[in-house]
Amino acid sequence: xxxxxxxxxxxxxxxxxxxxxLGGSAAAVLASGTLTRNVLAARQSNKSKPxxxxxxxxDQQHIExxxxxxxxxxxxxxxxxxxxxxxxxxxxxxxNPLCSPARSAVFTGRTSSECTVYVNGRPIRxxxxxxxxxxxxxxxxxxxxxxxxxxxxxxxxxxxxxKVINTGIGGFGYLCDTVMSxxxxxxxxxxxxxxxxxxVASFMQPHDICEWLRLNMENPGRLRYPQLAGQLPELPxxxxxxxxxxxxxxxxxLGNEPxxxxxxxxxxxxxxxxxxxYRNIEQLDAEIGRILQALEDWGYIKDTLxxxxxxxxxxxxxxxxxxxxxxxxxxxxxxxxxxxxxHIAKNETDTVNLASGLDIMxxxxxxxxxxxxxxxxxxSLRAVLEANGSLERDFIVSEVSTNTGRMVRTPQYKYIAxxxxxxxxxxxMKNDPGETKNLATSSKYASTRRQYRKMLRDWERRLxxxxxxxxxxxxxxxx
Amino acid sequence: MTEKENIxxxxxSSRTIVGSPLTPTMLGELGALGExxxxxxxFKPDGNWINNYRIWTCHGYRESGNDNVGWLRIExxxxxxxxxxxxxVRQEVVQTDRLLNVIDVAINSLNKQPPSLVEWQLxxxxxxxxxxxxxxxxxxxxxxxxxxxxxxxTAEHTLKREVPSALTCDWCxxxxxxxxxxxxxxxxxxxxxxxxxVLKEDQQLSYRGRHRMKINGKDISLHRFDxxxxxxxxxxxxxxxxxxxxxxxxxxxxxxxxxxAEKAIR
Numbered sequence: 001x002x003x004x005x006x007x008x009x010x011x012x013x014x015x016x017x018x019x020x021x022l023g024g025s026a027a028a029v030l031a032s033g034t035l036t037r038n039v040l041a042a043r044q045s046n047k048s049k050p051x052x053x054x055x056x057x058x059d060q061q062h063i064e065x066x067x068x069x070x071x072x073x074x075x076x077x078x079x080x081x082x083x084x085x086x087x088x089x090x091x092x093x094x095x096n097p098l099c100s101p102a103r104s105a106v107f108t109g110r111t112s113s114e115c116t117v118y119v120n121g122r123p124i125r126x127x128x129x130x131x132x133x134x135x136x137x138x139x140x141x142x143x144x145x146x147x148x149x150x151x152x153x154x155x156x157x158x159x160x161x162x163k164v165i166n167t168g169i170g171g172f173g174y175l176c177d178t179v180m181s182x183x184x185x186x187x188x189x190x191x192x193x194x195x196x197x198x199x200v201a202s203f204m205q206p207h208d209i210c211e212w213l214r215l216n217m218e219n220p221g222r223l224r225y226p227q228l229a230g231q232l233p234e235l236p237x238x239x240x241x242x243x244x245x246x247x248x249x250x251x252x253x254l255g256n257e258p259x260x261x262x263x264x265x266x267x268x269x270x271x272x273x274x275x276x277x278y279r280n281i282e283q284l285d286a287e288i289g290r291i292l293q294a295l296e297d298w299g300y301i302k303d304t305l306x307x308x309x310x311x312x313x314x315x316x317x318x319x320x321x322x323x324x325x326x327x328x329x330x331x332x333x334x335x336x337x338x339x340x341x342x343h344i345a346k347n348e349t350d351t352v353n354l355a356s357g358l359d360i361m362x363x364x365x366x367x368x369x370x371x372x373x374x375x376x377x378x379x380s381l382r383a384v385l386e387a388n389g390s391l392e393r394d395f396i397v398s399e400v401s402t403n404t405g406r407m408v409r410t411p412q413y414k415y416i417a418x419x420x421x422x423x424x425x426x427x428x429m430k431n432d433p434g435e436t437k438n439l440a441t442s443s444k445y446a447s448t449r450r451q452y453r454k455m456l457r458d459w460e461r462r463l464x465x466x467x468x469x470x471x472x473x474x475x476x477x478x479x
Numbered sequence: 480m481t482e483k484e485n486i487x488x489x490x491x492s493s494r495t496i497v498g499s500p501l502t503p504t505m506l507g508e509l510g511a512l513g514e515x516x517x518x519x520x521x522f523k524p525d526g527n528w529i530n531n532y533r534i535w536t537c538h539g540y541r542e543s544g545n546d547n548v549g550w551l552r553i554e555x556x557x558x559x560x561x562x563x564x565x566x567x568v569r570q571e572v573v574q575t576d577r578l579l580n581v582i583d584v585a586i587n588s589l590n591k592q593p594p595s596l597v598e599w600q601l602x603x604x605x606x607x608x609x610x611x612x613x614x615x616x617x618x619x620x621x622x623x624x625x626x627x628x629x630x631x632x633t634a635e636h637t638l639k640r641e642v643p644s645a646l647t648c649d650w651c652x653x654x655x656x657x658x659x660x661x662x663x664x665x666x667x668x669x670x671x672x673x674x675x676x677v678l679k680e681d682q683q684l685s686y687r688g689r690h691r692m693k694i695n696g697k698d699i700s701l702h703r704f705d706x707x708x709x710x711x712x713x714x715x716x717x718x719x720x721x722x723x724x725x726x727x728x729x730x731x732x733x734x735x736x737x738x739x740a741e742k743a744i745r
Contacts, residue, residue, distance in 0.1 A: 157578075169548050186603065189633065211537070217496050218498040
């Protein structure tokens with residue numbers, strides 16, 4: 001958000017008494033433009049606080065993988081239930097479409113570059129508190145973590161701020177998700193209900209598609225299961241696309257399995273890959289269902305705020321991409337659902353507001369009635385969830401590729417730039433949601449490009465990125 | 480990047496992608512198989528027997544990330560004159576930092592195709608490396624299915640749920656597939672209560688012929704059945720001529736018949 005605009009709005013929206021009530025950290029938060037009128041209103045009206053919070057995170061889930069959201073290739077009764085019982089976002093983005101970086105943003109509300117988690121397997125910068133640490137210090141929620149962490153270890157027995165339910169086997173989603181959800185089921189059955197909890201259930205699936213790709217890289221030229229011939233999902237509309245791309249994207253595509261085997265994939269192999277991905281989604285859904293069922297059977301469901309997000313998406317053949325680490329929608333857009341019966345609007349799909357993984361921390365703090373840590377880069381979504389306002393946000397930013405790539409997304413456009421790469425991308429997301437026509441090279445859009453570069457530069461200048469992060473000094477200067 | 484990160488990145492980039500699905504031949508190539516188990520002349524699928532399987536997983540590279548992560552024992556005991564039987568199952572899977580998940584199950588089934596679930600007892604517990612049990616994560620329950628209603632009973636609750644007909648469980652399939660004829664017939668259709676807990680509908684099991692292959696330099700032929708359905712990646716069941724299930728492969732994991740399976744994770 002433009003800082004001048006923010007300051008002007010803030011003057012209009014917050015009086016001196018409100019400001020004092022919010023405490024010292026409010027100054028920094030308001031200055032960064034991350035606290036909205038609606039958040040203030042919510043906080044001041046003593047809104048309800050959920051007794052328990054369940055944060056479900058999945059790994060590598062494309063946003064269009066929920067039957068109730070219109071996907072006709074899967075059956076997802078658990079995700080359908082979550083979606084129809086609450087609010088889902090269609091314009092929700094990963095802060096960095098790669099596992100560890102995305103997770104660092106979810107668990108801190110700070111960008112991955114600020115957290116120094118610019119690649120997989122790095123720890124969060126120690127002076128930035130994670131969700132567990134913040135909640136342990138400022139709330140009466142007992143904080144638990146089950147499943148994949150990846151900051152830095154994929155699975156671990158110790159996470160600052162959390163009691164860890166240390167289930168999981170690195171890289172094997174199907175096996176470890178089953179054990180993890182069984183452990184969560186046991187946790188919910190055996191726990192005394194008197195003490196509120198924040199439980200993170202972090203699934204590995206549908207990430208098993210990465211192993212699938214390595215075990216199916218070679219195109220056999222015929223289906224291993226001939227009976228699937230009439231059942232394979234169609235290719236996406238944007239399988240073919242504008243090849244005028246930054247080199248980083250082109251290289252990423254060519255480095256992936258469909259282009260690395262002895263013979264390039266044909267369309268049937270692409271469709272078989274999509275079919276297999278959907279089966280991974282259904283596996284995941286069954287395990288989520290086990291936890292939701294336990295919440296219901298053991299009497300938690302009405303008192304529990306459930307938040308559901310994926311760390312990043314999956315290529316699924318859009319732009320002939322697989323996996324993640326690109327800023328195209330298939331990898332950067334993620335499912336984001338909220339449910340709390342009686343408090344959050346039911347069966348609402350928000351197609352307007354832009355949301356980010358960066359919003360999880362401030363939103364949960366809002367629900368827990370505590371101030372968030374300083375310098376949140378996301379905003380609380382509570383006003384939207386409870387249908388009493390909209391977000392005062394003009395755009396969101398995502399990062400990628402070891403801090404070399406950035407994306408600015410507004411309701412109208414998506415602008416993508418890479419450090420030291422002259423090729424930029426600009427897509428009209430309202431008229432070309434599949435991102436097939438790069439407008440960046442058109443002189444007609446020169447001023448739009450300049451405007452978005454400036455938005456990005458202004459955003460960058462507000463970040464606190466340590467000097468040891470690659471390209472730390474590149475961003476914020478590029479005009 | 481730090482020096483350590485650079486070394487890790489170099490190691491990763493030098494790995495070889497497996498490229499093709501797991502099959503018995505591929506398991507041999509990847510070093511997952513020892514000596515193939517032999518089946519005694521007296522083995523009868525509808526008799527009393529014990530099969531032990533190693534649970535082996537593959538990360539998709541030839542050089543690293545492939546390991547035994549658990550084991551599974553299935554013990555079949557004939558119960559009555561009409562062929563009903565009890566299946567006793569123990570599954571152990573090693574988790575992060577050597578935490579062990581142990582599942583013990585006793586299933587009372589009718590000898591149909593696929594076996595019909597009648598009733599069962601299940602316990603899931605977690606054991607620390609120092610043998611301390613994590614009581615707070617335990618699940619102990621009894622279950623029964625009667626006319627499409629599943630009843631699950633714990634120490635505190637009795638829960639009832641509607642379930643589809645032709646319901647069996649994944650562990651029962653390890654038993655059931657050994658009864659099937661080695662001939663192409665219409666697929667066996669059923670619904671799966673995976674782990675006696677989560678429902679996966681519209682499953683099909685079909686015979687896919689006899690496959691000659693080389694495993695560890697030896698010519699071998701195995702019979703293959705494929706299972707496809709909702710919520711699973713395809714399972715391939717590999718049996719010898721005596722109808723004993725030697726291997727099961729499904730995407731990145733394999734169950735390998737091995738009398739010493741338990742030792743693989745100790």
